[in-house]
Amino acid sequence: MTINHILPFISTAIMLVFTVHVLQRFFVRRQAHFLFWGIGLAMFGAGSFAEAYLSLAWNEWVFFMWYLFGAALNAAWIGHGTLNLLIRKRWVHILTVLLVLGSLYAGYLMLQVMPALDSSIFTTERLISEQYGTKVLEPGEAAPPGRETTTMIYRGEQVTVVRGLLPLGSPVRLTTPFFNIYGLLTLVGGALYSAFLFWRKRVLPNRVIGNVLIAAGALLIGFASTLTRLGYGQYLYVAELVSAILMYIGFRYAARPQPSEGEVTQTIPAVAD
Amino acid sequence: MKHSTKDTKERKHLNKPSRIPGGSFVFDKFIPILLIIMGIMTVGLILFAAGVLLGFIQF
Numbered sequence: 001m002t003i004n005h006i007l008p009f010i011s012t013a014i015m016l017v018f019t020v021h022v023l024q025r026f027f028v029r030r031q032a033h034f035l036f037w038g039i040g041l042a043m044f045g046a047g048s049f050a051e052a053y054l055s056l057a058w059n060e061w062v063f064f065m066w067y068l069f070g071a072a073l074n075a076a077w078i079g080h081g082t083l084n085l086l087i088r089k090r091w092v093h094i095l096t097v098l099l100v101l102g103s104l105y106a107g108y109l110m111l112q113v114m115p116a117l118d119s120s121i122f123t124t125e126r127l128i129s130e131q132y133g134t135k136v137l138e139p140g141e142a143a144p145p146g147r148e149t150t151t152m153i154y155r156g157e158q159v160t161v162v163r164g165l166l167p168l169g170s171p172v173r174l175t176t177p178f179f180n181i182y183g184l185l186t187l188v189g190g191a192l193y194s195a196f197l198f199w200r201k202r203v204l205p206n207r208v209i210g211n212v213l214i215a216a217g218a219l220l221i222g223f224a225s226t227l228t229r230l231g232y233g234q235y236l237y238v239a240e241l242v243s244a245i246l247m248y249i250g251f252r253y254a255a256r257p258q259p260s261e262g263e264v265t266q267t268i269p270a271v272a273d
Numbered sequence: 274m275k276h277s278t279k280d281t282k283e284r285k286h287l288n289k290p291s292r293i294p295g296g297s298f299v300f301d302k303f304i305p306i307l308l309i310i311m312g313i314m315t316v317g318l319i320l321f322a323a324g325v326l327l328g329f330i331q332f
Contacts, residue, residue: 174326177323177325181319184318184319184322185315188311192308192311195304196308199300199308202292204293205291205293205294212304212307212308215311219314219315222318226318
């Protein structure tokens with residue numbers, strides 16, 4: 001057992017505490033942004049839990065949860081919560097409908113691919129982020145150590161691929177960039193924009209710092225996801241843990257009560273309140 | 274009902290929003306540079322994701 005087998009358990013525990021904290025606020029205040037954050041954070045936690053489980057054993061439905069919630073949807077849902085604070089409600093409602101429909105469609109595509117999962121290559125020796133995707137090898141490119149390759153016909157051409165759990169060209173993999181772009185724009189962009197507004201007005205330093213930490217945490221996981229897509233999945237788990245810690249500290253820091261905060265939040269949107 | 278001088282001072286303090294301290298290195302230099310760097314990194318990641326989506330970047 002390596003450190004990478006332990007990290008997802010810690011991330012899961014942190015995300016559980018974070019999610020409960022945010023959902024408690026939703027049930028007290030009944031504000032939609034807390035609900036979307038809570039759902040997105042629960043998805044993040046589900047992804048971490050799936051990583052923890054898959055470091056011990058194989059289960060196709062845990063993999064389903066990992067890919068759909070952990071890789072595809074969570075950033076978009078957390079970011080959608082932030083968007084609730086920044087734009088007019090009418091646009092939020094339209095985007096909410098699109099997000100829900102898009103998430104259901106991604107779930108449908110994931111269900112479609114389930115019978116085609118190549119679980120024979122699964123091993124607990126490697127992280128799930130290192131073995132989920134089937135990747136075409138360019139001419140002269142060597143396969144990563146310990147990975148199985150095979151030759152197949154893809155789009156009319158014979159190609160050599162590194163075998164992965166998801167078949168080559170799975171449509172569900174094309175949905176993740178949509179959600180990731182939306183998540184980056186709304187979660188990171190929203191936190192940076194909020195931090196900038198408070199900084200420009202020279203008020204609520206706790207929210208400037210809090211939003212910077214939230215943006216840093218989200219950016220870190222964005223980079224790790226990009227590296228994973230490029231075949232360097234070994235950094236994902238540590239990035240998730242650091243990201244969970246940064247975002248939780250950022251949220252707590254931004255949510256600290258300040259003098260006359262009510263007057264300020266009426267004029268400036270905040271990522272966390 | 275009369276308020277003591279101490280009460281009045283406390284109320285004045287609570288009526289002022291928490292301010293970013295002037296002349297702070299963190300808020301005057303570090304935070305703006307960090308915001309710019311993180312903004313650039315965000316745009317970079319979005320372009321990468323768009324490149325994957327449009328087929329410019331193979332995965």
